[in-house]
Amino acid sequence: MATQSNLQPYGHQIEEFSLNDDVDEKYSGPSLRCVLFYLDSELYGINVRKIREVLRVGNIRRVEGSAYNVLGVINVRGVIVTVVDTRLTYGLSPKSVDDVSRIIIVELDSDNIVGMMVDSVMEVKDIPEKQFESMSATKEGASRYLQGIAHYNGDVIVLIDVDNMFAGAS
Numbered sequence: 001m002a003t004q005s006n007l008q009p010y011g012h013q014i015e016e017f018s019l020n021d022d023v024d025e026k027y028s029g030p031s032l033r034c035v036l037f038y039l040d041s042e043l044y045g046i047n048v049r050k051i052r053e054v055l056r057v058g059n060i061r062r063v064e065g066s067a068y069n070v071l072g073v074i075n076v077r078g079v080i081v082t083v084v085d086t087r088l089t090y091g092l093s094p095k096s097v098d099d100v101s102r103i104i105i106v107e108l109d110s111d112n113i114v115g116m117m118v119d120s121v122m123e124v125k126d127i128p129e130k131q132f133e134s135m136s137a138t139k140e141g142a143s144r145y146l147q148g149i150a151h152y153n154g155d156v157i158v159l160i161d162v163d164n165m166f167a168g169a170s
Helices: 141-145
Strands: 013-015 031-039 042-047 051-056 070-076 079-085 102-109 112-118 120-128 132-134 146-152 155-160
Touching: 031 102, 031 112, 031 155, 042 120, 051 070, 070 112, 102 120, 120 146
Parallel strands: 042 155, 079 112
Antiparallel strands: 031 042, 031 120, 051 102, 070 079, 102 112, 132 146, 146 155
């Protein structure tokens, strides 16, 4: 997924976060720190340990013959990164990029990173483990990319399993 390049650097990092900041002090049990984002009106989360950074959307270079959900590639500090339209991956209709659209740079392992285009990024939140419902072991279609559902502060958060989502994408 990632290779070195001489293309001009892409995008701007919009936010940095520390794994020690913003702990939810109302709950002291085990929790999962997630970056929360929207696709349409649905709230999704990804384990913050899988995220390298969040970028504003800039110039994405199309790649002929790529998969239906691949928007193209970007250059992130000399590394070419494939950008996936997360909406298409989950069966949603395409949406035009706007001021709140973001690309979440996900680190699959030390050699593979990928960008996930999302409608907007909301916040980093600690979600208590007791709020999770796991997905069934027999996942099909886009649901195989889901880790579970969390009910937290009146919201339903769909937790994405990025390892399954991009399995075999190297």
